[in-house]
Amino acid sequence: MRITTDRFANAFDDIRKRALSDGCSVLILVAADCDALCAYHMVKDLLRAEYIKYKMMSVENQVDLENSKTTIKESQGQIKVVLMINCGGTVDVAQVLDLSDEEQEDLCIYVLDSHRPLNLDNVYSENIRVFDDGETNIPQPEEVADSDSEDEDEDTDSGEPGAKRTKWGDRMAARIAKQQRLRSYYEAAYYGVSSAVLVGHLVSELGRSSNAFLWCSALGLTDQYLHDKISSDMYVQQALTLQSEILKFNSEEESRRHRGVSLAVEEDAKFFLLRHWTLFDAMRHSRYLVSRIPVWTNKGEERLRHLFATMGVSLQTCKQVYKTLDTATKAHILEQLKEHGHAYGLDTITFLSFTYRTGYEPAVAASDVVYAVNGILNHTAPEEDVQRRVFKALDCLSMRKKDVFEFGVHCAKEQEMAVMNQVQFAFQDDTGPRQRWHLAMVRTESKRFFTRPAMLTKLAQFLVDVRRFNTMKAYRMRQQVVAIQNEEDDTTTYVGVWSRSRHREGAVVPNLFSSLFPAVAEECKADYALPEFDGAVVQLLKEHHGRFVLKLMREIIRITREQQQQAAAAAAAE
Structure with missing residues (x-):
């Protein structure tokens, strides 16, 4: 219901x-x-x-x-x-x-x-x-379920044989159409509206809105946007709705009533944890920038330094801790990035974001809290189970425990550096640029950072964006699969991110791997598990790796060819 x-x-x-x-x-x-x-x-x-x-x-x-x-x-x-x-x-x-x-x-x-x-x-x-x-997109029951009338014995029809055959053909066509509708519905994984935003609707309907509730909605929405779960259009639509509520609750009079806690809607740069290390490091570990400027190469490093020179910002300034820079310098850097970023493919350097301020404390950006919370949730330590990590993440969300927030920031930095190292290794080891897909195996020395599928997904999205926005032919767009071998239980976990070569920036591609993984595993007669709520994750015994990968490659080639043919036919029809 x-x-x-x-x-x-x-x-x-x-x-x-x-x-x-x-x-x-x-x-x-x-x-x-x-x-x-x-x-x-x-x-x-x-x-x-x-x-x-x-x-x-x-x-x-x-x-x-x-x-x-x-x-x-x-x-x-x-x-x-x-x-x-x-x-x-x-x-x-x-x-x-x-x-x-x-x-x-x-x-x-x-x-x-x-x-x-x-x-x-x-x-x-x-x-x-x-x-x-x-x-x-949810089908009605009559669209996918066979009705009783379709199962009636055709012998009860007193019509001519030709009419019987026509009726039988119509029933079969209707049944096939319903099966196709059902397959189409379950074919790909994607995301709907943030659960925190939906609870925000409930709170508003109950007449209990407050800055605390609005901040949670903003964090949930930001989490979806930063991890490519929703399109930029959907994010902007939801963010503008939140903005109107935030403005209502954050006038001077309302701020006094809320004991000095205030929210604001501001522009934020698409750089990773910018306020918690140097501008240089934040840019070098930003998926938005690295996907356009491959900083792990000598040429990419040179382009990044050239960007700083074009902006009129010294390398010494870029390597200072960002929060120690004065307000005028920060504003100058953002203005120069907007002005000169287009020449480097950085067309949308900022996005609409939210900040939280208590009294005279510095404002905290929603993106930083989201990164810190995910850093805690993805942190792997032998003494910490999922319950401990969740409660620590809730402490971070409460905005009252600064030490927990700083711990989350530290974890997020470590994880992002591990992702960057793995990206560099993946492209150095990429020996098949003509293939339609790419399998990246996590290196042994980095495994401790990638035990959770969320980290594998982050790595896969990073690799997809590098192929999507980089102009080098060696980085041509391909379907991306990331895998890690678990020595303890002798299994391999696969995470896939589906991509399309021609989809505009900010759009989200439904993930066909959610149906492809189990279908290929069943065809290989391999025992498999779908351990995550995200369907594009599958776990198999290591002994099935060879034939699973071979069959997966064939299916990816078949599907991508069909999609290209359909796109060509649609373009010709226009």
């Missing part, structure tokens, strides 16, 4: 009534990503304001989601509501949680998930409620 935005308040009222009726609690299953934690941070405050008991469990993958059924069954009916944030939307929840019909009727499950496509079993279920962001 889908819950539209105008019924969000009714859904929360239903949760409140169910939880308070018998003193029962709400189980919140939260994915280990920044957007989900921002949404949880807001939901938690709403439940506390209503004195509703709740329990939070962080789920990092599908295995954790399946294990949560133990908590539900052991509660002996004390859990009446389950809220899933950025998890559960792409799978059949009733099947994953192993719920009987009676348990489904007694338990109310809400799914708030930005992963797409949504599982239609959840959408059509009467006992599972899916928060709707207004997506129009």
Whole structure:
């Protein structure tokens, strides 16, 4: 069942009534990503304001989601509501949680998930409620399900044989069309509206908006934008809506009421953690800049230095800690980048962003908080499990623990440098420029940074952008797969990012690897697991690597050829 935005308040009222009726609690299953934690941070405050008991469990993958059924069954009916944030939307929840019909009727499950496509079993279920962001791609039941009339025995038709054959042909054509519609719907993975933004709609509908809630919505939206989950057009649309709310709550009078906490909407440069190291380092580790200027080559390094010279900014200034520069110098650098960046392919050097300020403290940019939170979530240490990392990330989101924020910044820097080193190695080792795809294996010395698929995805997106925006022929666009071998359980994890050679900057390409990976694994008769909520991740035993990669290569070549033929036909028709 889908819950539209105008019924969000009714859904929360239903949760409140169910939880308070018998003193029962709400189980919140939260994915280990920044957007989900921002949404949880807001939901938690709403439940506390209503004195509703709740329990939070962080789920990092599908295995954790399946294990949560133990908590539900052991509660002996004390859990009446389950809220899933950025998890559960792409799978059949009733099947994953192993719920009987009676348990489904007694338990109310809400799914708030930005992963797409949504599982239609959840959408059509009467006992599972899916928060709707207004997506129009979801098919109606009659578009994909065979009706009873189509299964009637054709012998009951008293017409002529020719008419019988025509009717049978029409039924088969309709059935094939429905199967094709279903395949098309599940073909590629993509993302919908940020879960934190949707909770922001709920808060606004309840009349409880505040700077704290608006800041969480801004962080969730920024997380999606920085990690290529939504298009720039969608980001700007949502950001402008947030901007109007922020301006309403941050007049001088309102700022005094909010105890000195203020939000602002400002331009931010597309450089990695600019305010937390030097301009030179921030630019050299920025995916936006490196994809246009390959700084790991002598020629790329020379171009970057030439850009500084053209701007009239000395290398000594660029290598000073950015926050120690005076305001006039910072403004001059940004103006010069806008003026001279076009000659280096840097056409959109800034984007609309948000800042958070408390009292006389320096303003904190939303992008920096997002990078810090993801740095904590992707940090790998033997003594830290997913629960510890999630709670530390929540401390970072609270904006009250500066040491945790600084730790997140440190982790993010280390991870970005590891990604840069891997990018450099991938292009130095790229010996097949004529192929339609590229497989990058993570180097042994860098494995500790890439144990989480989110880091593999970041690396794959980095490689895709270098091919997409660089003019060198050796970097021609190809489908990108990144893999890492896990010696402990003798498996290999693959992450894929699908690309198109001609899509405009800021657009997002649906990821066909989400359906391609399991299809190829099944054809190879290889046991596989889809461990992540993001469908474009697959894990196989290492012994299946050779035949999986060979079959995958053939399928990629076939699909890309078909896409090129379709594009050529469409261009000819125009």
